[in-house]
Amino acid sequence: xxxxxxxxxLTKQEYKWGFVTEVEEDRLAKGLDENTIxxxxxKKNEPEFMLEWxxxxxxxxxxxxxxxxxxxxxxxxxxxxxxxxxVYYSAPKKKPELKSLDEVDPEILRTYEKLGIPLxxxxxxxxxxxxxxxxxVSVATTFKDKLSKLGVIFxxxxxxxxxxxxxxxxxxxxxxxxxxxxxxxLNAAVFSDGSFVFVPKGVRCPMELSxxxxxxxxxxxxFERTLIVAEEGAYVSxxxxxxxxxxxxxxxxxxxxxxxxxxxxxxxxxxxxNWYPGDKEGKGGIYNFVTKRGKCAGKNSKIxxxxxxxxxxxxxxxxxCILQGDNSIGEFYSVALTNNRQQADTGTKMIxxxxxxxxTIVSKGISAGYGQNTYRGMVKIQKGATGxxxxxxxxxxxxGDKCGAHTFPYIExxxxxxxxxxxxxxxxxxxxxxxxxxxxGISKEEAVSMIINGFCKQVFRELPMEFAVEAQKLLGISxxxxxx
Amino acid sequence: xxxxQIKNLRAKIDNNEILKGINLTVNAGEVHxxxxxxxxxxxxxxxxxxxxxxxxxxxxxxxxxxxxxLAMKPEEAACEGVFMAFQYPVEIPGISNAYFLRAAVxxxxxxxxxxxxxxxxxLPLVKEKMRLLEMDERFLNRPxxxxxxGGEKKRNEIVQMxxxxxxxxxxxxxxxxxxxxxxxIVAKGVNSMRGKDRAILLVTHYQRLLDxxxxxxxxxxxxxxxxxxxxxxxxxxxxxxxxSWTEPEPAGVR
Numbered sequence: 001x002x003x004x005x006x007x008x009x010l011t012k013q014e015y016k017w018g019f020v021t022e023v024e025e026d027r028l029a030k031g032l033d034e035n036t037i038x039x040x041x042x043k044k045n046e047p048e049f050m051l052e053w054x055x056x057x058x059x060x061x062x063x064x065x066x067x068x069x070x071x072x073x074x075x076x077x078x079x080x081x082x083x084x085x086x087v088y089y090s091a092p093k094k095k096p097e098l099k100s101l102d103e104v105d106p107e108i109l110r111t112y113e114k115l116g117i118p119l120x121x122x123x124x125x126x127x128x129x130x131x132x133x134x135x136x137v138s139v140a141t142t143f144k145d146k147l148s149k150l151g152v153i154f155x156x157x158x159x160x161x162x163x164x165x166x167x168x169x170x171x172x173x174x175x176x177x178x179x180x181x182x183x184x185x186l187n188a189a190v191f192s193d194g195s196f197v198f199v200p201k202g203v204r205c206p207m208e209l210s211x212x213x214x215x216x217x218x219x220x221x222x223f224e225r226t227l228i229v230a231e232e233g234a235y236v237s238x239x240x241x242x243x244x245x246x247x248x249x250x251x252x253x254x255x256x257x258x259x260x261x262x263x264x265x266x267x268x269x270x271x272x273x274n275w276y277p278g279d280k281e282g283k284g285g286i287y288n289f290v291t292k293r294g295k296c297a298g299k300n301s302k303i304x305x306x307x308x309x310x311x312x313x314x315x316x317x318x319x320x321c322i323l324q325g326d327n328s329i330g331e332f333y334s335v336a337l338t339n340n341r342q343q344a345d346t347g348t349k350m351i352x353x354x355x356x357x358x359x360t361i362v363s364k365g366i367s368a369g370y371g372q373n374t375y376r377g378m379v380k381i382q383k384g385a386t387g388x389x390x391x392x393x394x395x396x397x398x399x400g401d402k403c404g405a406h407t408f409p410y411i412e413x414x415x416x417x418x419x420x421x422x423x424x425x426x427x428x429x430x431x432x433x434x435x436x437x438x439x440x441g442i443s444k445e446e447a448v449s450m451i452i453n454g455f456c457k458q459v460f461r462e463l464p465m466e467f468a469v470e471a472q473k474l475l476g477i478s479x480x481x482x483x484x
Numbered sequence: 485x486x487x488x489q490i491k492n493l494r495a496k497i498d499n500n501e502i503l504k505g506i507n508l509t510v511n512a513g514e515v516h517x518x519x520x521x522x523x524x525x526x527x528x529x530x531x532x533x534x535x536x537x538x539x540x541x542x543x544x545x546x547x548x549x550x551x552x553x554l555a556m557k558p559e560e561a562a563c564e565g566v567f568m569a570f571q572y573p574v575e576i577p578g579i580s581n582a583y584f585l586r587a588a589v590x591x592x593x594x595x596x597x598x599x600x601x602x603x604x605x606x607l608p609l610v611k612e613k614m615r616l617l618e619m620d621e622r623f624l625n626r627p628x629x630x631x632x633x634g635g636e637k638k639r640n641e642i643v644q645m646x647x648x649x650x651x652x653x654x655x656x657x658x659x660x661x662x663x664x665x666x667x668x669i670v671a672k673g674v675n676s677m678r679g680k681d682r683a684i685l686l687v688t689h690y691q692r693l694l695d696x697x698x699x700x701x702x703x704x705x706x707x708x709x710x711x712x713x714x715x716x717x718x719x720x721x722x723x724x725x726x727x728s729w730t731e732p733e734p735a736g737v738r
Contacts, residue, residue, distance in 0.1 A: 431538065436574040438558035439534050439567075440588035440644065441595065450587065454578025454627065 027090035032083055034058060037189055040089050044158050044192075047165055057178035057188030070182050074345040075374040075406055076314050078287060081252060088190045088223070147205070152236075153198040154209050157225055160196035167198055171229050175258040175295045175322070183254040183316075184291040187223045191256070194225035199234035199265075208464050210239040224255040230265035232298065237268040239467055251276075253312075255290045263298030263325065268306070270463050271319075272471050274478075275311035280369075282341025285313025292319035293349075296328035296357075304331040305348070306462040308471040310478040313342055318376065320349035323357035323385075330359040333459040335471070337478055338371025338403070347377035347408075352385035352418070361392040364456050367403035368479055378410040381418045388418040396426040397455050399448070399479070449476040485550055487512045487683050488533075488652060494543035494708075495532050501542065502528040504708030512651070513680040517694055518687045519719060520705035521727040526687045527571060529705070530654040533685075534568040535561045548652065562588075563595035565651030569641035569658050571687075576628035581640070584628045585610055585647055592648060613646040617673045634661035642673040653677070653684045659693040671696030691723040 028039055037058050041051040064070070065083065147154050153164060160168050178188035199205050230236050253275070259267050269292075278285025288311075294303035305319035321330025332348035350359035365373040379390045396405035405426055413420065429451055437447035453460070453472050460468045488510040495503040502525045510516055520526050532539050533546065535558040546553040553561060576584060582603075590600040601609075611621055617639045629637050638658055645653055655674065659667055674697050678684065686699060694702070694716060702718040703710045706727065712718065722729075 430574070433574050433576060435536055435558060436570065437576070437584075437588075439562050439570075440584075440648070441559050441562040441591035442587055443559050443591070444557075446587070446591070450579055450584070451576060454576055457578035 027087055030085055030087050032058075032086070032088060032190065036088055040190060040192065043089060044161070046161055049165070049169055050161055053173065053178070054189050057185050058190075060179055061182065061185035061189055064182050064185060071316075074316050074376070075372065075408075076316060076343040076345050078314055078343075081287070083186075086252060089192050146207075150203050150206070151200040152203060152205055153196065155196055157191070157194040157196050157227070160198075160227075164196070164198070167229070168196070168227070171227055171258070171260055173258075175260060175293050176256050176291050181291060183289040184256050187225060187254045187256045187291070191223040191225040194227075194255070195238075196226070197228040197236060197238060199230045199236045201231040202233045203231075204234070205236040208237045208239050210241070222251070222253050222255075224253075226255070226257040227260075228258070228267055228269070229260045230262065230267050230301075232262045233264045234262075235266045237270070237464065239270045239272075239464060241272040241274070241467070241470070251285075252287045253289065255288075255292075257290070257292040257319075259294030259303055261294065261296050261298060261301035261303050261325075261328075264300045265298060266302040266304075267294060268304045269294070269319070270467055271305075271307040271309070272463075272467060272474060273307065273309045273311050273315075274474055276313075277311050277340065277342050277478075278313035280340045282313060282370075285342075286311065288312035288315045288317060290315075290317040292317065293322065294320070294330070295322045296325050296330060296354075298328070299325040299354070300327045301325050302329040302331075304329075304333075304462070306331075306333040306459060307335070307346075308456075308459070308463070308474065309334070309336040309344060309346060310474050312344075315342075315344040315346050317344075317346045318348055320351070321359065322351045322353065323359065323388075324353045325357075326354040327356045327358075328354055329357070331462075332359075332361045332363070333462045334362070335364045335366070335456045335459045335475070336373055336375075337366040337475060338368070338373045339478055340369040340371065342369075343372045343374075345374040345376055347375045349378040350380070350390060352379075352381045352388040352390070352415075354385060356387040356389075357385055358388070359390045361390070361394070362458050363392075363394045364459055365394075365396045365405055366399070366452060366455070366475075366479075367396070367405050368399035370402050372404045372406070374406040374408065376408045376410075378412070379420065380411075381413045381415050381420075383414045385415050386417050388415060390418075390420045392420075392422045393458075394422070394424040395455070396424075397452070398426065398428045445476075448479060452476075452479065486510065486547075487549055488553075489547040490533075490544070491546070492544035493529075493532070493541070493546060495528060495539045495541050497528070497539050502539075502708055503532065505544065506705075506708070506710060508703065508710060510652075510683045510685065512683055514701065515678060515684045515686065515697065515699045516701045516703060517699035517719065518685060518703050518705055519689065519722060520711075522689075524705045524727075525708045526705050527656050530568055530656045530685065530687050533561075533652075533654055534558060534566060559591070560595075562648075563592050566654070567645050567648055567650030567652070568654040568656060569638075569645055571656040571658075571660065573629045573632075573637040573641055575630045577630055579628050580625050581628050582607070582610065582624040585644060588644070589647060610643070610647050613643050616646060616676060617643050618669050619643060635663065635666040638662055638670060639666065639673070642670055646673060646677060649677075651682055653682065654687070655684065656687045657689065658686070659688055659690060667693065668696060691719045694719045 037054050041054055176184050178185045197209060228238060261267050275286035275288060296303050303321050309315055319332060323330050330350050336344045336346050338344045348361055361377055363375045365375055367373040375394050381388045394407055398405055407424055409422060411420060433451055434444060434447045437450060438444060452475055460471055463471055486509045490506050490508040493503055493506040506529060518526050535556055541554055586606045593600055614621060619639055658670060698716055702714055702716060704712040
């Protein structure tokens with residue numbers, strides 16, 4: 001049997017978590033115009049400034065759409081999206097205020113159980129506060145009391161708009177303005193909910209904050225918006241993980257995440273993304289067009305992105321750092337896996353503005369089946385960034401001979417005192433590696449999983465423990481069957 | 485019953501026939517040395533017995549403890565007690581030696597219906613074997629074979645063999661790339677594993693390994709067939725006369 005045949009098959013696993021939960025829904029009709037925006041804002045009972053901001057964003061987006069400015073530079077292919085054929089708001093029907101998880105719709109709780117993330121278990125075992133986003137509205141938020149004693153705000157974006165409008169007003173759009181890009185503008189106009197975190201001066205958030213996103217209602221584009229602010233000397237670690245049920249129609253997802261770190265603050269943002277990738281022919285699956293950016297606004301601040309991307313049919317995502325404060329640090333650790341017909345164009349931007357700013361990029365791309373995996377990264381060292389340093393490592397692993405790995409590193413240096421390092425490698429999982437492990441009694445699938453986990457180790461070790469375990473399992477599941 | 489019975493085994497790779505009818509019987513407790521010039525099929529024989537799938541079997545049969553070895557997958561053969569020390573041990577970046585070895589031991593134990601070993605049970609076992617091979621414990625936390633010198637890789641193979649305690653050990657040119665001190669250490673490790681329940685097949689070019697691991701039988705492989713068999717003295721004769729001396733023997737003599 002040839003090496004290629006041997007290494008070809010690791011893909012035949014059905015999406016394990018595909019099921020649809022029946023929950024009564026409150027939804028808008030398909031379509032997008034100013035009335036849609038007003039309706040969303042009204043449903044959410046938003047203050048005037050939010051509606052104004054949404055409308056400005058919508059008008060900008062509409063002008064962009066008219067001039068056909070939807071980005072096309074990414075190395076991905078998909079049919080044109082009909083933005084009038086999408087439902088922009090859907091919420092599980094409001095019940096009276098929920099005081100505890102017992103009051104949450106049992107259907108929803110069962111969904112979480114199927115996902116293996118029972119909220120109660122998670123609270124008890126892992127000490128993780130969970131703000132569960134089910135479709136577009138948060139249904140349960142926990143651990144609030146403990147956090148509020150420290151002054152930490154962790155709530156849904158909608159609640160933040162109601163209860164902390166000044167904070168929202170102060171920081172919303174300061175890192176990703178609605179003019180940033182096509183999808184960010186769309187998100188700003190129609191976003192339905194998301195998470196809000198505020199950690200006040202000097203507070204170290206005592207637990208990992210976690211949100212499980214889940215797209216549920218058929219044909220509902222989900223537009224999440226997350227804003228995390230860490231004041232001077234604050235620390236917070238935020239986990240984001242997602243799965244979604246099987247769908248035949250492509251679902252558009254255009255999220256925005258904004259992080260702000262003031263002097264001496266640290267924000268660690270970890271993602272495990274496992275949305276429905278489509279079937280083996282590429283049918284269905286989520287379009288994941290995400291704008292994630294953090295601003296190290298203060299001196300000695302640090303923002304660290306860690307992502308494990310195994311899902312979605314198309315991923316377009318560049319978690320980035322603006323290193324404005326002197327001595328600030330930006331990090332990006334990424335594992336992106338594409339199998340079957342999945343396409344990923346992902347990477348990061350590190351914009352060095354302050355003196356002695358440092359950035360580290362470690363990107364691990366894995367391609368199997370007909371998957372296409374692109375790393376796109378930009379390191380920009382501006383004039384004032386004296387003594388700035390960047391280290392970039394970019395590794396690709398190929399499984400089989402029908403997939404692709406592509407690397408587009410952009411480097412722009414305007415300060416001669418800076419230093420840059422770039423390392424890149426492309427390798428194939430070797431038949432000799434697999435045979436070596438098999439000869440020691442390890443099955444072929446376990447062997448592949450072990451080799452991949454070894455390849456990703458630098459990234460996994462940046463993840464919080466329980467997330468790392470989940471991520472390893474996820475890679476195993478995502479690649480099952482692709483080595484025959 | 486013999487542990488290993490190879491009957492008229494033929495195998496090819498990329499349409500190139502390498503093994504052209506091997507006959508060999510190995511009993512438990514015996515050490516056999518397979519010698520022969522480059523390209524004679526020595527390593528192929530070891531790899532076919534370890535069930536490397538890139539070789540196509542074109543004829544013959546192999547019985548291992550009465551079972552059809554050629555029907556087994558590599559991991560099955562391993563779990564049944566066939567071990568190969570690789571000529572070129574492979575690097576597995578990011579996976580520690582300790583993790584890898586425990587996964588291997590537990591895969592074999594699971595196959596045999598035994599409980600898996602946890603780290604507490606496993607570490608003393610592997611550390612004992614590492615002392616025997618004079619390997620620093622620090623190697624446990626290093627990625628498998630990554631950055632190891634040639635000699636360290638070979639010793640690491642024998643550590644694995646000692647931990648896995650195979651019934652049939654295939655040593656594929658374990659002596660190549662070793663200096664004399666490392667050779668002695670490896671030989672000590674292998675000799676410590678000789679026993680009445682275990683058979684060892686040594687694939688080597690050179691007599692010098694056989695000074696330290698004295699075989700019961702020596703076979704000379706030429707052009708895909710065993711051209712000559714004898715006792716340890718045959719290796720010495722080869723050392724003096726070279727392989728060409730065995731070659732004129734016509735294939736039809738078998």
